[in-house]
Amino acid sequence: MSGESPESDTKEVIVTSVNGTRTQIKALVTRSEGNVVDLAIQVVPARGPAREAMRLRRDDVTRFIAFIEALRFVDPTTGESRVRVDDELLSKFLRDPESVKAVYREDPAALRELIAEDASATDVIAVAHRRSAVAEFERLLNDSEHFESQRGESKGPESVWQAFFERNPWVLGIGLSDQLFTSFDEDRLEKTVLGSDIVGPGKRADALLKTAGAVRSLVFAEIKHHRTPLLGKEYRIGNYPASSELSGAVAQSQGTVHAAVERIGHRYQQRTADGFDVPGDYLYMVRPRSFVVAGDLSQFRDIGGGMNDRMVTSFELFRRNTFEPEIITFDELLERAKWITQASS
Known part of the structure; x- marks a missing residue:
């Protein structure tokens, strides 16, 4: 696509799989360095040219993806005719440990990538890793059974x-x-x-x-x-x-x-x-x-x-x-x- 770097990679995703004369919907997803930078939704009739229904770029793509993800955690049986997903609702979702766990189970790599880009989060992980290593060090030093279990056969x-x-x-x-x-x-x-x-x-x-x-x-x-x-x-x-x-x-x-x-x-x-x-x-x-x-x-x-x-x-x-x-x-x-x-x- 125009304006994208040479490293960009565009993939076509068929949203609806149909035959005959029915209309098909396709999504064109352009990624650069692991991030989605362009999302185009096309309507493709059986006859005639494809028509672009929507195009989102960079930050808008991110917000749209967050919106779609958040919909999975919205209860439509609240009694209200409409449910508005905004930043406040997303914040509440992220503060809910069970919701975050559900997202992690769904796509752990995505969350790890976000954490890796957050300096403060990386620091927390580093400290947690060191604490875990110190605990293991102390256990190896003081727990004979645990130490022996780590030796295995024929190991000194x-x-x-x-x-x-x-x-x-x-x-x-x-x-x-x-x-x-x-x-x-x-x-x-x-x-x-x-x-x-x-x-x-x-x-x-x-x-x-x-x-x-x-x-x-x-x-x-x-x-x-x-x-x-x-x-x-x-x-x-x-x-x-x-x-x-x-x-x-x-x-x-x-x-x-x-x-x-x-x-x-x-x-x-x-x-x-x-x-x-x-x-x-x-x-x-x-x-x-x-x-x-x-x-x-x-x-x-x-x-x-x-x-x-x-x-x-x-x-x-x-x-x-x-x-x-x-x-x-x-x-x-x-x-x-x-x-x-x-x-x-």
Whole structure:
């Protein structure tokens, strides 16, 4: 149709399906970028040219569609000879939860599209999603049966947390540090980098992140699980060494970062999927930050809720003197996620 963009798409809809000499009614619907921008109703007689009965454009189309939709929720048995559908009636309809639910059941995609275009609604959805993620985080941490149900057969405990952080990378992004971290790879946190990539054969980062800002740097994280023991058996009275699992995770992280720095140097050039350099898109690796997420500080608490002061002291001395990687426990990460979610609501 004249005046429409090249991206416009016009479809013909037969309103009445008739044969013989009866008149046919057609609707010509023109959409552009997913929105109806033109609606023409034509009367097509058996003989002779088609006659245009009505044409609506843009905002008028939207109002007409809303009018037709609203008619489905108007009770014609009110006793009045006519029912007027105006903005007030539409407002009442939208304030009725049952009516909105009915519309959602009829066309959920349309409502989702409206919400996606509403900044305030998007914010509400984002906060709701974060609250849901925090609730799931807390349940995985404290409900053993639920955690086991997520493991499935032949899956280790680390896989549950890897999957959770893949679905909710923001928990690591704002929970590990006062810096904002984002995923290095938009598709997944875990990165096994071979050949021309980051770390080289045989090395894997459970989460490869990058800092946000004018200068961006790579960040590495090893994700264990909340049952990872933090301390081993008492070595001397009041002194507890780091567990073999925790010290092993530290060594693994250090080896991964060392291999990456040796392979790449102090700066990593971002490339396209076809192998071309992205001009000016660098990630720096000047003593890149690294993290180990493991264990739960409640390991130092007895059944009555009392803390073992010597265990706490031994653990804090170990991690405060382990500069690379930084060690954070799952319960600490949860509390950070809780605080961020509450502050943004």
